[in-house]
Amino acid sequence: MQHSINVRSQHQHSIQIYKIIDTSQVMSSKIILRPAQRSDISDLALLGNAANANSVLHRRIAPSQDQSPVGHYQWRRNLVRLRFPAPDIRTIVAVNSSSGELLGQATWAIEGSDTALYKKWTGESTWADWLENKLISIERTWSRYFSDEFIDYRFLDQFLAAFTGNQRAQRPACLHCHLIVVKPDIQSKGVGRMLIDWGKELAVKEELPLFLESNLEATGFYDKIGFSRMNKDVVVSPDGQDSICIPAYVWEGKEREGRWLERDMEFDGEGERWKWKDAVLPK
Secondary structure (H helix, E strand, C coil): CEEEEECCCCCCCCCCEEEEECCCCCCCCCEEEEECCHHHHHHHHHHHHHHCCCCHHHHHHCCCHHHCHHHHHHHHHHHHHHHCCCCCEEEEEEEECCCCCEEEEEEEEEECCCCHHHHHHHHCCCHHHHHHHHHHHHHHHHHHHHCCCCCCHHHHHHHHHHHCCCCCCCCCCEEEEEEEEECHHHCCCCHHHHHHHHHHHHHHHCCCCEEEECCHHHHHHHHHCCCEEECCCEEECCCCCCCEEECEEEECCHHHCCCCEEECCCCCCCCCCEEECHHHCCC
């Protein structure tokens, strides 16, 4: 059973209809999907670290995290803080309706400055958001050089360049899922699917494909829920270090199949791989 409710975004503007979802068949209470709030920051940082504790990618980013748990928490917390003033990013959380406990989170970015959603989200940004972003960035820069000794910044810089920076592979305007994590002890209970379904609904509404990079441990999940694996992984290869390949996925939806993607007929490995149609790529 679903009930629509009006809530307010992390930028304090009403932007979407969210849901209370009855999960009584698999859990003891309902789950609320709502925008993240600044009061969630500490819990989001703890959730992010717990859910990624065994992630190959995150172990490469923070190889000494076990030796500096407090510092690792502070580093994650600053990452979470940066999402709130970012004009083109929104974070959605899944919350236990009875206890208020955060069960999962998904962070979404809109790529494509000419899209209606990009203009809507960035139009909600204020000068205070801009100032907050600058102050947090200054704090992160200080931490990088004076306290974040457990972070492999050479690897992280390469990852960010391939993820959203100047080494990012070419793609059309899309809804980009930057991050999705679920509390470890309730994984496989449907929370991750609920968060992804929120993104799917928004992508359909805005006439966009949904794009994401998958943790190596989660590829089976996306294969099962209608995503197409792309022919090119995101490759991070800092000088002198082993490369890591991060699978990339796109969701079009059955009713829109073939609008953005076509099968890569030259792929000769196991399974199928897909690529962007030339006509949808930026010129």
